[in-house]
Amino acid sequence: MDPRNFLYMFYGFAAAWLILVVYVVFLALRDRKLRAELDRVRRMVEDSEKRVP
Amino acid sequence: MREKIIFVLAGICAVILSLDLYKILLVLPNEKDQGAIYRIIYFHVPSIITGFTGFFVALVASGMYLATRNLKYDAFAAAVTEVSLAFATVVLATGMIWGRIIWGIWWTWDARLTSMLVCWLIYAGYMMLRRAIEEPTERARLSAIVSIFGCVDIFIVWKSIEWFRTQHPGPVLSVREGGGMAPGMEAPIYWNWVALMCLAAILVMVRMRQEDMSRQIDSLRRMAHTY
Amino acid sequence: MPSFLRASLTIAAKDLRSEFRTKEAFNASFAFSVVILLLFSFAFDPSSEQLHDISGGLLWLVFSFAGALSLNRSFARELQNDCLDALVSSPAPTGALFLGKALANYALLLIVELASLLVFALFYDVRFAKQLGPLLLVILLGTWGMTVIGTMFSALTVNLRMRELMLPTLVYPLMIPALMAAMTLTTDLIAGTPLGPENLIWLRLLVGFDIIYTALAVVFIDIVLVG
Numbered sequence: 001m002d003p004r005n006f007l008y009m010f011y012g013f014a015a016a017w018l019i020l021v022v023y024v025v026f027l028a029l030r031d032r033k034l035r036a037e038l039d040r041v042r043r044m045v046e047d048s049e050k051r052v053p
Numbered sequence: 054m055r056e057k058i059i060f061v062l063a064g065i066c067a068v069i070l071s072l073d074l075y076k077i078l079l080v081l082p083n084e085k086d087q088g089a090i091y092r093i094i095y096f097h098v099p100s101i102i103t104g105f106t107g108f109f110v111a112l113v114a115s116g117m118y119l120a121t122r123n124l125k126y127d128a129f130a131a132a133v134t135e136v137s138l139a140f141a142t143v144v145l146a147t148g149m150i151w152g153r154i155i156w157g158i159w160w161t162w163d164a165r166l167t168s169m170l171v172c173w174l175i176y177a178g179y180m181m182l183r184r185a186i187e188e189p190t191e192r193a194r195l196s197a198i199v200s201i202f203g204c205v206d207i208f209i210v211w212k213s214i215e216w217f218r219t220q221h222p223g224p225v226l227s228v229r230e231g232g233g234m235a236p237g238m239e240a241p242i243y244w245n246w247v248a249l250m251c252l253a254a255i256l257v258m259v260r261m262r263q264e265d266m267s268r269q270i271d272s273l274r275r276m277a278h279t280y
Numbered sequence: 281m282p283s284f285l286r287a288s289l290t291i292a293a294k295d296l297r298s299e300f301r302t303k304e305a306f307n308a309s310f311a312f313s314v315v316i317l318l319l320f321s322f323a324f325d326p327s328s329e330q331l332h333d334i335s336g337g338l339l340w341l342v343f344s345f346a347g348a349l350s351l352n353r354s355f356a357r358e359l360q361n362d363c364l365d366a367l368v369s370s371p372a373p374t375g376a377l378f379l380g381k382a383l384a385n386y387a388l389l390l391i392v393e394l395a396s397l398l399v400f401a402l403f404y405d406v407r408f409a410k411q412l413g414p415l416l417l418v419i420l421l422g423t424w425g426m427t428v429i430g431t432m433f434s435a436l437t438v439n440l441r442m443r444e445l446m447l448p449t450l451v452y453p454l455m456i457p458a459l460m461a462a463m464t465l466t467t468d469l470i471a472g473t474p475l476g477p478e479n480l481i482w483l484r485l486l487v488g489f490d491i492i493y494t495a496l497a498v499v500f501i502d503i504v505l506v507g
Binding site: 005019024030034037038041042044045048 | 090092093096097100136139142143146147150151153154252256259260263266267269270273274276277
């Protein structure tokens with residue numbers, strides 16, 4: 001392979017993958033937050049159901 | 054079922070990408086002027102095709118929502134738009150890095166670059182709008198309108214690319230009457246596109262599941278507060 | 281006169297009449313454009329060549345900022361006393377409501393722009409008498425594009441909390457094709473170049489933009505205002 005501009009090619013590939021990885025991480029974090037919220041709200045519903053038989 | 058689809062797609066994506074990377078980095082000959090940097094095209098172009106396909110799909114989904122008022126279409130449109138926005142970011146970043154080497158500048162206001170930036174700004178605005186509206190049907194309705202206007206705008210700017218031949222390289226792919234690439238060099242672009250589409254599909258499915266979860270949270274919350 | 285047109289003109293007249301009683305928006309927009317022009321004249325030496333290159337950009341920047349000020353209020357002013365609900369539920373079609381508001385905004389914006397143009401000519405010592413006709417044409421077309429999009433999104437964002445933020449965020453990226461076309465044409469015309477084959481394409485872009493977005497806006501305004 002032609003070694004000219006190899007470093008920037010590497011930067012380019014790295015940028016592309018980094019952006020996608022950051023997005024996946026962002027999705028994963030949001031997933032965790034949503035699951036926690038879902039559990040919390042489910043517990044809230046169960047609690048209020050117990051209180052009103 | 055969904056998990057299985059995701060695994061299959063991930064497998065296909067990984068295989069294609071590894072084969073392509075091998076080919077791109079080790080097998081392919083050099084382009085005469087650019088040195089190694091031209092190989093960025095193998096992610097730049099597939100990303101843009103994936104991104105634009107996504108925005109168009111979001112347009113169709115938004116239209117379907119307005120026609121049927123089924124919120125599933127809205128969830129799909131939002132998911133696809135967000136994933137396409139990520140790919141659009143990749144396009145801008147790889148484009149700027151390439152431009153830094155080839156043109157010596159990080160940015161220039163030519164038609165193609167400007168249109169990509171405009172596209173990014175429009176759909177970033179779409180995501181901001183969605184965050185600003187809490188009521189689901191209002192959010193779906195208004196963001197559908199933005200999606201439609203945005204896609205039309207992209208199309209207008211895209212068309213202007215055909216008229217303005219400026220700093221950005223003209224079409225080189227054979228499907229667009231280019232003919233600037235040897236056939237062996239062109240294939241990885243399409244294969245990478247398939248891989249990226251698989252990746253996009255996975256991300257959209259994950260994102261849609263998150264939309265489902267949000268909706269469940271909303272309805273459960275409403276139920277909890279009625280007691 | 282068909283009732284659609286009559287309804288639009290009535291609404292336009294109402295808006296203009298209410299605006300000219302207080303002249304709030306007009307004064308704010310005009311003062312703002314004069315301030316920007318003044319500031320720029322300090323930043324750049326008014327007699328230099330450099331200025332003639334950026335004249336189109338500067339003018340349209342001023343016009344679009346002035347526009348944002350007045351377009352925001354377009355539908356927002358109807359929120360008090362449920363006027364918006366009254367207008368929407370009136371027998372006049374929502375397309376007429378939109379067109380009326382757009383015409384009123386257009387007239388107002390044109391007045392501000394022509395006044396700013398005079399100020400610009402004074403401060404920056406620009407002579408454009410040669411190309412005055414085409415220049416006015418470009419201003420008319422460009423302003424209509426701005427007005428149509430601005431009015432549409434003013435309706436869209438009317439009920440949002442963050443209306444003042446969301447409107448520019450959504451509108452500016454969409455307007456970029458029209459702004460680019462208008463800026464390029466204006467720079468050329470102010471420099472004295474007549475409308476020729478090289479810049480006619482921008483004019484076509486501007487006309488196309490106006491037609492497409494006017495059609496889209498009239499079609500979709502119902503969904504935005506009524507649901």
